[in-house]
Amino acid sequence: MYKRGIVVHVLSAGLMAGLLLWAGPLAAQDASKKLDTVQERLASEKKRQRALEAKARELAREVRRLREETVSVARQMQERESLVSTLELQLIELRDERAQRRSGLKAQRAQLSSTLGALSRMPVSPERVFFLYPGDPEQAVRSAMLLQAAVPALRNRADILREELDALTAVEHDITDKLGQLKQAEDTLALERARMASLLAQKTKLADSAQKKQEKSQKKIADLVSKAKSLKDLISKLNKARPKPKPEAAGGPDPEPEQDIRLVRPDVVRTFPSKGPVKSPVVGRVVQRYGQDLGYGQTAKGVTVRTRAKAQIVAPHDGQIVFSGPFRDHGLILIIEHPGGYHTVLAGFEHVDVVTGQWLIAGEPVGAMGTPSAGGSPELYVELRREGRPVNPLNWFTAGNIKVHG
Structure with missing residues (x-):
């Protein structure tokens, strides 16, 4: 009986030892599989992180490009707005000048018409002057002298009137030219506004994903x-x-992809x-x-x-x-x-x-x-x-x- 018990214990011990020897490789194999899985996940996560970092750098470059371009377009728009305002002021001044010259021409024409009307009633030769004043030679001589003096004055007024007409024509041409410049400047400004709207829409699209934050x-x-x-x-x-700003590395960190650029x-x-x-x-x-x-x-x-x-x-x-x-x-x-x-x-x-x-x-x-x-x-x-x-x-x-x- 005693010997039989010993045999049983010996067999049990051998069986356990065999099981342990068989289970050892299985456990090692299982651990190896788990390690492989972890390493694959780690590699996948690192790959994902690199992709996210690349996307963040790409977004950062894009926002810098958009920022620089919007600044440039905004500067052009303000320069164009200033030009349009200047042209409008010049047009106002030219139209005021045109009105003044037209008023002056009207007054000179009226004065010239009056003078010509008076001269048309006077004789054009000294003989006819003396015929009109037979009993008053002194009056006849005075009228003849006035006639001689009036002719150069009339020529001078006619020359001034001609110059004013030429100046008025030049002002009219300037107004036409300024209107053309103004139309071109306004058309360019409209294109710049459309370009700005497109750039701002691009910035908004890049930032939409972070709006909830x-x-x-x-x-x-x-x-x-x-x-x-x-x-x-x-x-x-x-x-x-x-909130107090956190210390950052020089140049600031790359934005996270989900962060509002x-x-x-x-x-x-x-x-x-x-x-x-x-x-x-x-x-x-x-x-x-x-x-x-x-x-x-x-x-x-x-x-x-x-x-x-x-x-x-x-x-x-x-x-x-x-x-x-x-x-x-x-x-x-x-x-x-x-x-x-x-x-x-x-x-x-x-x-x-x-x-x-x-x-x-x-x-x-x-x-x-x-x-x-x-x-x-x-x-x-x-x-x-x-x-x-x-x-x-x-x-x-x-x-x-x-x-x-x-």
């Missing part, structure tokens, strides 16, 4: 807008609510200069100056610029949009934060082409003016703040396209 930020900003009592208060609240910081962002000049945001004429009395003890904290209909608005300097939307009685406004403690406030748009959080470089288009339905011209309000306090923007913008008269 902005909803939370937009809700937070809307809450700040509802609580802000003034532009100063709004800028202060936006500054406090802004408009929110990617440019490679170079310049500090706003403490002294001008910077680029003017619009082509136009100042109709309300900084510090101008508004009544009720209030003064203008910015300038109001009268512009052309559909005028292009651009960023005056590098910076980031910290607010885009309607605000109280200011209508649709943009607030651009510039490095160095400056903010630019722009108000009066018909539409904007930027979003909150978007980075900009100087000259990049941000929106356009509208077309007043009741005639007149649209007006853009421009305010510049340094450390939250308004300063005269014309100390920076007068080197550009904003004209100051008076």
